[in-house]
Amino acid sequence: MKNRRTHPKYSIINVQGLVLIYLLLTVLTILFFRSTISSLLETGSIPEPQSLMAFFIIPAVLLVFLAVSIMDMARDFVGQLPWGRFQAKLVFYFVITVVLAAMPVVLLTNLAVGELLKFWRTIDVDSAMDAAQGFAMDTYSLNMEKLEAKVRNGDFDIAENSEAQTLPREVSGIQDFSLRAGGIWAERDFLGDESLRLPSPPLRQQGFAPRELPRDADVIRYVLNPDADHIRVITWRLREGFNRDLETIENERARFLIIDSIKYNIERLLVFYYGVFFLPAILMTLIIAFSFARRITSPIRNLTEATRKVTEGDFSIQILPRKGDELALLVRSFNAMVRELENSRAALVKTEKISIWQTMAEQLAHEIKNPLTPIRLSAERMLRRWQNEPEKIGEILENSMLAIIQETEGLATLLTEFRTLSKPMEPSRSWTEIRGLAEEAIEPYRASHPGVDFDIGNVEKGISIKIDRHRLGQILTNLIINAIDAMEGTGLIEIRTDLIKKQARRYCRLSIRDSGKGISEEDAKNIFTPYFTTKKSGTGLGLPIVERIVNEHGGAIWFDSARGTGTTFYIDLPTDENSYEAKEP
Template identity: 30%
Template sequence: MKLAKLSLRLRIFLAMILLVLLASILIAGVTIYQYNEEAHDYHQDRLNRKEENIKASVEYTIKETTYPVIKENVPLIFKDEIYEIATIHNMEINLYDLEGSLLKSSKASFAADSIPKCLDADILNTLSNTLEKRYINNTIENGEGYLSSYSVITDQKFKPLAILHLHYLENDDFLNKELNEFLERLGYAYIIMLLIAIVLAYFLSKYITKSLKTISDKMNETRLEKRNKKIDIDKTSEEIATLVQSYNSMIDELEESAVKLATSEREQAWREMAKQVAHEIKNPLTPMRLSVQSFQRKFNPEDPEINHKVDEFSKTLIQQIDTMSSIASAFSNFAKMPAQQNETLNVVKIVKLALDIFNEDYIVFKASEDEIVAKFDRTQLIRVVTNLVKNGIQAIPENSTRTPEIIVEVTSSDKVVNIIVSDNGKGIIEENKPKVFEPKFTTKSSGMGLGLAMVKNIVETYNGNITFTSQEGMGTIFKVTFPKE
């Protein structure tokens, strides 16, 4: 799982737990390093102290010996004393001549075979070339660490006699035991600390992200088409407060922009509607003007056909006036939002009543029941049916060889009512299907294209919906569905 995909709360939680774990590992590492350094210093100091004490014993032996103090007599001088000194100081002691050859060892003869018979050239060079005349190195024997100290011993006149070798065992059992006990106690302490950190991290991350969660939820609920609530959070951090303030400012700007956009859209819609109405009204005005001008120019009271001409002229004017009246009615009906009267009525009876105004004998009515009761406004229901039937009548071609047929069917299922209007007209082409319910869209030479838009508006006001299926050249089926209550 990528870190970027984790929530902020989980990242804060994991970061705090990781911090505690890293701290425990770091402290354990520092502790082990410190113990090792202390152990090294302890053995170094202990070796130095033993070396000083042994040298003091060696100097005393040289002082009290009866043998002449020369290089050749060193094995005789320390013949028995070397064992006594090694026993007192609990230290392995070896004596080498100045050329690096073994002279005497405190080890038993059968164990002395493991002692180097001759020193390395590096040791001899260091002893001869340094002011301290001393050399220390670390060795590993049988899995145990040893410190080896090499120093030059002198006679009372400070003349070099031999090389003193001390073999010191670095026994860390006691220190390792202390280290293990300390690490064990530290482990218990950090387990308790880790549990506390987990609980603290959980609540702290929850507290930190609570405000962010509130802001996130509010942002997800933000919509342009509704009034959005501002965020009100008390006692929060300065950063969160700044974020909340920015969000609230954005809400104010969004609301102001929404108002401006809605106003602009309404103005634009009415401008377009006004243009359409003006265009539709101009269409019948032009033939009216031409008819009046023609009648005025050709008017002759003595013409024997004058009555017939006046009658034709009047019919033309009346026809164009009716066209303008229908345009005005369509615009008025569309502009007026349907009121929800919620009358309890028999949908079958109302649909029959709506069909009575049509004289076409190819309109067929069907109903699954004699009575289907629903709550709907009577006038609006009639308007829905008449507009759908008119649309079907206008969809039938004038010169079609097929027998026209429009079927209006009313059915019900569970809690909904279905009104289905189907025709065998010319159908709707694919490119026009998305535009069917758009205001002003029409494929007819007259009318404003508001009928189906008005039907959709009415049906959706009553929590219903309208759908259609159409096949070009075969016909169209409109289906209106709305709840009974």
Template identity: 50%
Template sequence: MSLPGGPDPAPRFGLAALTASFALIAGGSFVLARTVLLSGLPGPGTPVLVYASLLAAVPLSLLGILVYRVRGIVADHRRRAYGSRLRSKLARQFVLVALLASIPHGVFLGALLRVAVTAPWSASTTDAMDAGFQVAVAFQEERLARLAYLTERDALVLGERLGWEPGALLSALTEREPGTAAVEIFKDGLSEGFAGAEWARLGDVRSSSPGPLSRIGAGDAVYLRHLARAPGPGGRAVAVSLVLPPQIDRAAAALGKARRTGAAPGFMDRRFFPFLAFYWFLFALPPLAIALLAGLAAAESIVRPVAALEEAALAAARGDLSPRLLPRPGDELGGLVSAWNRMLAGVEAARYEAAAAEKVAAWRDIAQRLAHELKNPLTPIRLSAERVLRKWQADPASIGDILEPSMLAILQETQVMNTLLSDFRSFASLPEPSPDWTNLRALVEESCSPYRASFPDVRFDADNVDPSLVLRVDRTRMRQALENLIANALDAMDGGGSVSFRSDLVKAAESRYCRLQIRDTGRGIPPEIRHRIFVPYFTTKRAGTGLGLSITERIVQDHGGRVRFESEPGSGTVFFLDLPFDS
């Protein structure tokens, strides 16, 4: 088992993302600020909205990541995932620090920007703008007056003299006013002749009144037009077009728009504060998102080693001391992991020594018990042999009176010794299990079948064993374990009662077990001997060897399981066999 080592790529990725975000934002900020703050509020379909959308794409993407990670934190917190509280706490602290750091900068830069933006709208600037606008207006009015004089005086007089020929009239007027662009002659309101810039052609003036006509733009040029009617009969009229310098017209329009915008109520509030908030959003959100990611990365770097330590501790609690954690050098957690590994090594060595000592003590105890059990039949054998010898020495003729019973006693005790030695050999040399897929309910029914006919007053109930449950066990050895438990239950019930079986799937740590219960209605196990019932050669039966439950425990342990019991005197006993289900 190893701990993820090396630097976490999340902070480097966050720094790169932050740099890229600021580069994109700074690159587009100038265009947006120039367009919005200098040229007016954006309208639908203007490029300003395009710029704003492009600029907002990066922080909005980070906002999406931010929301996704926050949802993950909330979900982990709700399901109480390991380390969720630490992740939440560090993420909140990182975000709070980033937010508090951005507020003073936002306030200061907002005030500075407001001064910078409002400076062009000071009183002197406004006065100069008004003066410039008045100059532009006066120039246009002067050109309109010049056009009216040129049309109503010069054009009508020269037109009569030149026979209303438009080309000649245009040449004559151009000599007097170089800005003359076109001349159009009308008779009864319809065009009779035209010369000059085609943009200025009217064609029909029957519905137009003499005087200034609507101005017209063509490319960068703007044309002022004036209509005058000749006195007397004939229905003659003339329209003269005068070109206006385009820069003058654009300057007048810009100055007029700026004056109207600056004079509008709440102009700066409507323009400045929304975009100040927008810019703060652009520049503050990436650091907030990166702070959250950094907080989560820092929490993860702490949680992962602790989680690995917890997993190793749980494994050690289950008796598995093999997992070792690879320490991450350079921090205190690495030292903690190294200390944990040293502790496991020491515990494993101590457990090995204790197991070896326990094994020696167990075999010594078994040897003593076996010697004691063998001594019991040896005593009557010795007494019977001595009795026969004394009778032979005292009265050989009457030895037949005691010979047969003495020999029977010797044979009986020899059989007891043979049984003891056979059971000991079975206990000491139990073979390794050969597991195969076995239906548990069929195995239980098979184990009960030898006893059903011999104990008609006992009810054997296996209905609560799942008929579809299949385990990998050694069928022969597991049947031997069940038969030992059934035999003990029958002995405790004195030939009447019930033996019931039940199966359940149990989740323990990270493994699943099949728990098989064997419950009887016997007299129960006295509290004072419960700690000894699995000890070899301990028995309360006159004809028992004391190895049945020891063999059962050994078989279950060889299958990777464990056996325990609960008992209530007078109410019965239930044995629990926990067998691995995932194997």
């Protein structure tokens, strides 16, 4: 039994591959956003397009896969294949579902980003940072003014202050330096916070000392010159964490400037995100839709093709469903039905064969009975004459014997044709040139039927087919005799050949046309039925024998006929494909 295995026609990339691509995209998304956002927050700009081209490879490949799937489905749809429309509907419904599911997310995302950008662009970061920095500098200037006023009005003698063991609230330290031999300044006295002690005077002349960080963090230093070899440094404490806060303002100003520049790149970043990450997800969803549509329609396609085979008479077809087929139950039911049909057909064929042979036996018995009657009558006539008038038997002997011989020859012919029709044929094939054989077949009838014109001008020379030469001659003889009988001995018989190609095979088409009375529609239905004949002396086996010879040589026979215009029999016989140039029929 011939088995037909289903081969579901999935998309050129399977679901496992799509899942792998999805995971890869997820990893790339995480890595990309980590690196891109970090770079964006540090520099305020997205990477150059050249460095982002690698991310577009996967969407490009998926677009190719999707295009192939669309063309494949379109070919089935345009070809009006039974499963094409159903497959297109499945994909359409799937796409509509995906679009309806994705649309709110896309719209809400764009709306939210748009509103955030509008709000973001209303924030004046520069003004806020300038104001904060201005407040800090005003505070610093105010402390300088207060320190300078203290210096003008106050007495910062360490000896006096050390006796009281107190310093003004804003003053954190007082340090005196003396000039020694060699021009070296050395500390003479110190009062205050030890962490603010200096190894040497920060300035030689009177005034505010330049601030050095981290040495002068959160303090202001003022230098006094009580006399030429004496320097006094007064340390004024600012608010604790003043310098740290000032540095924070500067740092945040720089960061806000970067963030402020991002708003001009955020739209490009969104476009890139949708193009590289959101679009591939949509493409993968569509490809999965095509894959599932093909998976569902594949059993339907195989069932359709198998049903066509069954209608053509091939009941040995069986579909082997693949594991996981959604329509496996339907496929198994179809296989069971075909097996039942095969069993029923086998029983029917057996019954038909018995019926045919019974009919043929009845027809043969009838055909044999017909000549037996004149044979018996002739024999009885001779016997009676012999018994009653033996001296006069010679008067009827010749006629009676001729009748017996004639009827016996008819019986022999009938039995020969029946044997030819019933027994298996083993044709002895050899290369036979058709024109020469056609000339041999018509030659005996040129003299015996002078009223018939034979035209073989359209039988090309050199065309040969591999066939049993005797059987081909038998075909030509039967058809020529039938044509002569149909024309009642007067008319035209034309024989021609054409080289044709049907599907992948090449044939020689042999046609025999006559100008006879034609075949009626009622008789045409039974023209190849054994023992059916419209001739008084016919056996009804000639055309069935011709049909059998043609079939056993892998050919086909049919005819066209119209009442009053004649009949043309066509015979297609396979031939060597390398011996000639075949043409399309």
